[in-house]
Amino acid sequence: MTLSIYDLVTRAGFLLGIEEPIQSFNDDTRESIVFGNLWEHVLQNLLTGGDWAFATKTAELSRLSDEPADPNWQYQFQLPHDYLAARSAMDEGGSRIVYTIEGDRVLADSSRAFLKYIFQPEVTVLPAYFVTLYVAALAYAAAEPLVGVGTVSERMKRDLDMAMREARIRDGKNEPSRSVITPSRFLKARWTEGSAHARR
Known part of the structure; x- marks a missing residue:
């Protein structure tokens, strides 16, 4: 029902x-x-x-062309449109990476980033x-x-x-x-x- x-x-x-x-x-x-x-x-x-479990997903983040304003990070990515809260981030090999979130962007030193996050079904x-x-x-x-x-x-x-x-x-x-x-x-x-x- x-x-x-x-x-x-x-x-x-x-x-x-x-x-x-x-x-x-x-x-x-x-x-x-x-x-x-x-x-x-x-x-x-x-x-x-x-x-x-039902509200968790993993998605590859879209890398943005402009460099982060914060010089401590090499790359920045767009958060998913349905993002509510982050759980972890990984590189293309599945290894966890260090990251931070500023506004609607994820900053990291990996050129590719996969975010495990909570969304709102x-x-x-x-x-x-x-x-x-x-x-x-x-x-x-x-x-x-x-x-x-x-x-x-x-x-x-x-x-x-x-x-x-x-x-x-x-x-x-x-x-x-x-x-x-x-x-x-x-x-x-x-x-x-x-x-x-x-x-x-």
């Missing part, structure tokens, strides 16, 4: 006791405004906070275990502005803890060597800041 972003925020709303489905972010309802402002921020925080193709986590995270993020601090918010925190643990287990079966964000790290962030390398 293909789920739209409105299906997912509606599920999050149900967890908060909101019975009416959310079908647009352009309505003047409080629920529409809150979820409309939260959904992508919450999604990107989840994605960039862990090495999710369409919500319609998110795996079921991540959908469960994402809905729990949306409900947790929206609990305070929609229902205030109290029992519901505390319950959303517990649900998010459980969903995070389950998602880590399920995603780890795809890539056992990957590390995924822990509940404590995620909850500490509380959506106050985006990832240092995340961009819309």
